[in-house]
Amino acid sequence: MEGGGSYGSDLDNLKATELRLGLPGTDEPKKLPSMLPRSSKWAILEATKRSSSEIKSVEKDQKPAAKAQIVGWPPIRSYRKNSYQAMKMEAETTGMYVKVSMDGAPYLRKIDLKVYKGYKELREALEDMFKCFSLGEISRMDESNVYEYAITYEDKDGDWMLVGDVPWEMFLSSCKRMRIMKGSEAKGLGSIP
Amino acid sequence: MTYFPEEVVEHIFDFLATHRDRNTVSTVCKTWYRVERLSRRSVFVGNCYAVHPERVVARFPGLRSLTVKGKPHFADFNLIPHDWGGFSLPWIETAARGCPGLEELRLKRMVVSDESLELLARSFPNFKVLVLISCEGFSTDGLAAIATYCRVLRELDLQENEVEDRGPQWLSCFPDSCTSLVSLNFACLKGEVNAGSLERLVARCPNLRTLRLSRAVSIDTLSKILARAPHLVDLGTGSFTIDHRAEAYHKVMNNFIKCKSLRSLSGFWDAAPRCLPAVYPICGNLTGLNLSYAPAIQCADLIKLIHRCSKLQRLWILDCIGDKGLAVVANTCKELQELRVFPSDFYGGGIAAVTEEGLVAVSSGCPKLSSLLYFCNQMTNAALITVAKNCPHFTRFRLCILDPKKPDPVTNQPLDEGFGAIVQSCKDLRRLSLSGLLTDRVFLYIGMYAERLEMLSIAFAGDSDKGMVYVLNGCKNLRKLEIRDSPFGDAALLEDVGKYETMRSLWMSSCDVTLGGCKTLAAKMPGLNVEVINERDESDEMEESPSDLGRVEKMYVYRTVAGPRNDAPDFVWTL
Numbered sequence: 001m002e003g004g005g006s007y008g009s010d011l012d013n014l015k016a017t018e019l020r021l022g023l024p025g026t027d028e029p030k031k032l033p034s035m036l037p038r039s040s041k042w043a044i045l046e047a048t049k050r051s052s053s054e055i056k057s058v059e060k061d062q063k064p065a066a067k068a069q070i071v072g073w074p075p076i077r078s079y080r081k082n083s084y085q086a087m088k089m090e091a092e093t094t095g096m097y098v099k100v101s102m103d104g105a106p107y108l109r110k111i112d113l114k115v116y117k118g119y120k121e122l123r124e125a126l127e128d129m130f131k132c133f134s135l136g137e138i139s140r141m142d143e144s145n146v147y148e149y150a151i152t153y154e155d156k157d158g159d160w161m162l163v164g165d166v167p168w169e170m171f172l173s174s175c176k177r178m179r180i181m182k183g184s185e186a187k188g189l190g191s192i193p
Numbered sequence: 194m195t196y197f198p199e200e201v202v203e204h205i206f207d208f209l210a211t212h213r214d215r216n217t218v219s220t221v222c223k224t225w226y227r228v229e230r231l232s233r234r235s236v237f238v239g240n241c242y243a244v245h246p247e248r249v250v251a252r253f254p255g256l257r258s259l260t261v262k263g264k265p266h267f268a269d270f271n272l273i274p275h276d277w278g279g280f281s282l283p284w285i286e287t288a289a290r291g292c293p294g295l296e297e298l299r300l301k302r303m304v305v306s307d308e309s310l311e312l313l314a315r316s317f318p319n320f321k322v323l324v325l326i327s328c329e330g331f332s333t334d335g336l337a338a339i340a341t342y343c344r345v346l347r348e349l350d351l352q353e354n355e356v357e358d359r360g361p362q363w364l365s366c367f368p369d370s371c372t373s374l375v376s377l378n379f380a381c382l383k384g385e386v387n388a389g390s391l392e393r394l395v396a397r398c399p400n401l402r403t404l405r406l407s408r409a410v411s412i413d414t415l416s417k418i419l420a421r422a423p424h425l426v427d428l429g430t431g432s433f434t435i436d437h438r439a440e441a442y443h444k445v446m447n448n449f450i451k452c453k454s455l456r457s458l459s460g461f462w463d464a465a466p467r468c469l470p471a472v473y474p475i476c477g478n479l480t481g482l483n484l485s486y487a488p489a490i491q492c493a494d495l496i497k498l499i500h501r502c503s504k505l506q507r508l509w510i511l512d513c514i515g516d517k518g519l520a521v522v523a524n525t526c527k528e529l530q531e532l533r534v535f536p537s538d539f540y541g542g543g544i545a546a547v548t549e550e551g552l553v554a555v556s557s558g559c560p561k562l563s564s565l566l567y568f569c570n571q572m573t574n575a576a577l578i579t580v581a582k583n584c585p586h587f588t589r590f591r592l593c594i595l596d597p598k599k600p601d602p603v604t605n606q607p608l609d610e611g612f613g614a615i616v617q618s619c620k621d622l623r624r625l626s627l628s629g630l631l632t633d634r635v636f637l638y639i640g641m642y643a644e645r646l647e648m649l650s651i652a653f654a655g656d657s658d659k660g661m662v663y664v665l666n667g668c669k670n671l672r673k674l675e676i677r678d679s680p681f682g683d684a685a686l687l688e689d690v691g692k693y694e695t696m697r698s699l700w701m702s703s704c705d706v707t708l709g710g711c712k713t714l715a716a717k718m719p720g721l722n723v724e725v726i727n728e729r730d731e732s733d734e735m736e737e738s739p740s741d742l743g744r745v746e747k748m749y750v751y752r753t754v755a756g757p758r759n760d761a762p763d764f765v766w767t768l
Contacts, residue, residue, distance in 0.1 A: 003281065070268035072677070074536060074568060074595050075652070076326065076624075078483075079353040086538070087488055111377075115434070 074123060100126065102149075105133045113175065118168050126151065126180065130193035138180060148183045198203050200223070203232045212237045232256060238262065239672075241303065242722065246284045250291030257296045259288065263303035265700050266650070267675055269327060272702055272747070274728055276762050281328075282309040283760075288308035288379070289316035297322035310335030314342035321373075322348040328695065331475045332357035339431070340366035348376040350403075358384030365390040369397070376403035380429045382461060388414040396421045399403055400452075405429025408462040412445055419448035421493070427481070430460035431513055435468045445473040457481030457507075466494040476501035480528075483509040485535045496521045510532040510569060512546035517550030523558025531564040536595060547682045549576035556583040564589040572629055577611025590685070591626035597653040597678070599628040607631050613638035626650040626766035638668020647672040652694075658685035665692050675700040683710030691718050698751040706748055709741030714750065715768035722757055723768045724749040 043158070096113040109129055116122045127138050138149045151163040155174045163171070197205075206229055209215050219229040235258040236249060250256065263279025281303045285371060287683055288295050296319045305328045313320070320343045339349065340363055357592065363388050367374075374394070379386075386409045394420050395401060402425060406415065410431030417426070435442050449455070455475050464487045479502050484490060492515045498516070499505070507528040512534050513520075515520065522529065523612055532555060534547055547569045554574050556562060563586045572594050600607055608629040608679075616639050627635065631654035640663035647670050661681040664674065667689060674696065683703030692712075708725065713755065715723040724746035757767040 072267065072272045073652070074593055075270045075650075076535065077269045077353060078271055078567075079327065079355065083486060084488065087486075125644070151662060189441065 062110070096175075098153075098175055098177050100178040100180065102130050102133065103182040103185070104134065104135045105130060113172055119164050119171075122163070123151065123181045126178075129181065149179065150183070151180050151187075153178045196473055199228050202228045203714065206232060206700055215218045222422065234247065234258060235297075236260070240751050240753070241279055241284065241756060242758050243697070244756045245750060246467070248754070250287050252362045256288070256292040256294055257294060258298040258299075258538070259295060259297065260301075261303065264629040265675065265698060266302075266673070267700055268302055269272035269704070270521065271402040272677065273763075274726065274764060277726070277765060278758065278760055278762070279303045280760060281305045282312075283307045285316070286311050286382035288369065289313075293317060295298050295326075296320055299324040299326075300328055301326040302328065304330040305332050307332055307333070307335035307338070311338040312344075313492065314338040317343075319345060321345055322350075322695065324348065324350040325353070325354050327354065329355040332582060333363040335357045335362075336379075337363035337366040340364070340371075341368070344368075344371070345373050346371065347373055348403075349374070350376055350378045351381050351583075352378065354381050356382055361387040361390075364394065367394050372397050373400070374398040375400045377401065378405035378429065379407050381407070382409070384407050386414075392417050392421065399424075401425065403427040406431035406460060408432050408460075412468075413722060414439060415446045416441070416448050418467045419445070419452055421452040423448075424451055427457040428453050428455060428459070430458065430462075430464075432463045432747065433461045433463060433468055434463040442468070442471060448473045453478070455479070457483075459483035459486075459509075461487035461490070463489070465489050465508040466491070469494055469498055473498070473501055477503060480504055481507040483507075484513055485509040485533065487511070488513070488537055488737040492518045501524055502526060503530055506533040508656060509535070509683070511535050511537045513537050515545070516547055516550075516551035516554065517585065519547065520554045520558075526559060528561060529555070529559040530561050531584050532562060533566040534568055535566075536568040546570065549573045552576060553583075556580040560584065561586065561589055566593075568593045570595055571599060571602045572608060572611065574606060574611035574614075575601075575602050575603070575607055578614040580615035581611075585618045586621065587615065587619040588621050589649070590619065590622060590623040592628055593626065597628070597719050600628045607635070609634040609638065615641075616643040621645055624648040626652055628652060631664070632656050633660035634665040638662050643668055645670055649675070651676040653678045655681060657678045658682055658688075662688045665689050671695075672697045674698075676702070676704060678703040680705055683707055683713070686710050687713055687717075690714055693750055694720055694752050696752065698749065700747075700749050701745075702747040704725075704748075706745050707741060708739055708743050708745055711745055711748055712741065712768050720752055720754075722753050724751075724761070724767045726767060727766070 028030050096112060098110050099110055108164045111125065111129070113122070116125060123139065130138065136148055138151065139147070152160050153163050153171070153175045154177050155161050156176065160179070166174075203224065206215065206218060209218065215229060215233065219226045230252050230254065233253045234255060235254055236256055238244060238249065238259070238261045241261050241263045261281070261282075262282055264273055264277060267273060268277070270279055270349070279302060280298055284317045285298075289312060293316065298313065298320075299322070305325060310331055315324070315338075323339060323343075325344075331354075333433060336356075338350075340347065342537055361384060367390075371394070378701075383439065388410070391414065395404065401422055404425055404431050405427070407523050408431060412431070412433055412435055415433070415552075435445070439458060444746060449472055454476060456478060458472065458479060458481070459699075463483055466489070469490065471700065476498065482502060482505055485497065486623050488511060491513055495510065495514050496518050499521055503525055506528050508522065508526065508531070510533070514534070521536075522532075537546065538681075547567070549569070549572045552567055552569070556579065560583065562584045565587065566589075569592070572592060582621065600612070611701070612627060612631070612635050616625070622643055625639070625646060625648070626645065627650065639649070646668045647662065649671065651667070651674075658681055660679070661676070662685050663687075664671070685708060686701070686706050711723050715721065725745050726749065728746070761767060
């Protein structure tokens with residue numbers, strides 16, 4: 001009963017990978033009939049359940065997806081489990097990093113568009129980010145009331161568009177990279193909202 | 194002592210700190226019973242179905258503080274069907290009729306409706322403290338009622354509840370005249386928050402010491418709040434994500450520096466590593482730190498933070514801290530009493546985040562460690578024996594090896610000896626959760642040594658009925674026993690039926706107990722409710738009445754003076 005010896009032996013591994021109805025780790029073929037009918041959720045879960053020691057003995061580097069999920073295991077409060085799962089899903093869809101170049105700056109920057117709530121915040125962030133290059137303020141206008149710089153972006157089709165025309169969400173989904181263009185090139189693009 | 198006037202007896206009873214002591218003195222004689230019940234201000238009901246609310250209220254008319262717990266612990270892990278029970282309304286209704294002086298209500302794992310919250314808010318003019326832990330069934334509308342009608346509210350503490358979001362207006366329902374708040378915790382709310390209302394509320398409550406913000410609260414708002422409430426002791430930071438604007442970051446850091454009283458931090462829902470240095474200035478004062486909801490912060494940044502927290506007593510963290518990070522904890526946090534390490538990847542088999550090494554390190558560096566919750570990929574007997582030697586003061590020891598029934602990876606042995614060492618060394622152990630590969634032997638040890646044990650959680654363990662019997666025979670102070678997926682059957686269940694009347698409850702699921710065994714238990718012990726829980730798929734055909742030989746999936750047994758409950762759903766049979 002103090003079974004040290006049998007664990008890990010080859011014969012057991014073979015037996016262990018046998019698919020059976022029943023709780024993990026039970027050896028007896030004789031089982032008391034379950035009260036629940038066969039089609040119950042629990043019986044189905046049991047049928048697909050395998051003890052993890054059986055999985056482990058098959059392949060050391062088998063992907064985690066092979067491990068069966070047991071109801072209520074690991075014992076973590078549903079609130080916490082749900083929070084983690086929500087965060088994981090968000091993390092997978094988060095992090096929209098795009099390159100930003102500015103005419104005259106020696107190198108490019110990268111920003112995470114998801115961090116900003118809208119165009120105003122984005123412009124402020126870009127201002128902040130590029131002011132170290134002393135190239136002038138992005139938001140400044142010259143005498144003829146035209147912006148010195150224009151913030152543009154390359155969309156999915158490869159076209160260079162003026163930032164601010166479309167709703168923010170649409171911009172997020174179509175922006176591939178950004179370029180802060182000097183006024184001379186940007187002339188004629190009009191004022192940015 | 195019957196020669197003393199009753200006021201003197203009552204005064205003496207005031208010195209009894211625990212419920213247990215007060216319960217005991219009430220049984221001495223009729224006079225003491227009467228004096229005790231009339232002067233009793235605080236009552237704890239560990240199982241809402243153990244007694245009728247009417248009886249509690251009738252016995253203790255001067256009741257000011259009531260604590261009630263509902264569903265069994267395994268409800269946290271989805272093992273109890275959603276509408277099993279645990280309704281708070283009968284308690285609130287009865288209290289509203291019988292003790293209008295109620296000031297404090299604490300509920301755990303209960304179903305709380307908006308209707309009951311509104312009744313609560315309107316029925317008790319002196320209501321001060323509401324604590325809801327792991328409850329469900331209510332929305333922000335219920336909170337609005339509390340905010341509106343509880344004029345002298347001091348504490349609103351919502352911990353890990355599932356709350357339906359019906360909008361941010363509840364926070365604005367606190368009237369301008371509400372200045373009494375000391376503690377406000379709405380971290381578990383998922384919806385939008387009205388920042389302006391929140392800031393104004395904080396500004397007019399000078400006694401506010403605990404404030405735990407939800408994820409929707411931005412760091413800008415946090416910054417303003419810190420500026421208004423520098424006396425905060427316990428802070429949940431809200432979202433805590435900073436964008437690239439440097440001044441916002443420095444503002445927050447400056448405001449943190451002003452909070453000289455801050456001792457506990459939590460939240461950090463969206464914190465990225467670059468945001469953490471903002472709290473460095475106050476780390477040296479922290480006694481409590483909860484980073485268990487901040488998955489974006491990895492080991493290196495955790496280490497940088499923890500290095501500064503030399504006074505830490507309570508640490509909740511994710512396993513991405515790794516064994517290396519735990520070694521830093523061991524070197525830095527010499528005052529550590531409570532450690533909880535949660536898994537960031539549930540289904541295991543991935544990167545071995547923490548192992549036995551981390552635990553051994555903490556045990557050797559933190560001799561005051563008394564409370565542990567540790568999720569890990571593996572554990573060895575040698576490690577547990579070392580931990581037991583290093584930390585004999587454990588009162589709570591919960592170890593969860595993510596792989597059920599995993600043996601000691603070095604020796605391939607079960608973990609009986611390791612856990613045996615824990616129970617032998619830790620004489621004050623009150624709560625124990627087992628995992629890994631375990632035979633009946635571990636239960637022999639538990640029965641022999643765990644004299645003070647009150648709560649035991651067993652999963653995928655044991656070989657035969659003997660295991661359970663060792664525990665029932667040995668643990669004199671056992672109050673709660675919960676077992677899942679273990680080969681214990683009727684023989685163990687019926688070995689000592691009287692034992693269950695000395696306990697609060699017994700839970701057994703996916704074991705070998707049969708319907709016949711449950712019926713026998715119920716017949717022998719009328720003072721117990723024996724509940725058999727059968728879930729059904731809708732697709733099931735009508736089935737013949739189940740045989741006594743059939744295995745019972747879920748059984749919940751508890752002592753009660755209230756008889757079988759009248760609010761049980763169809764799938765719960767009280768035998």
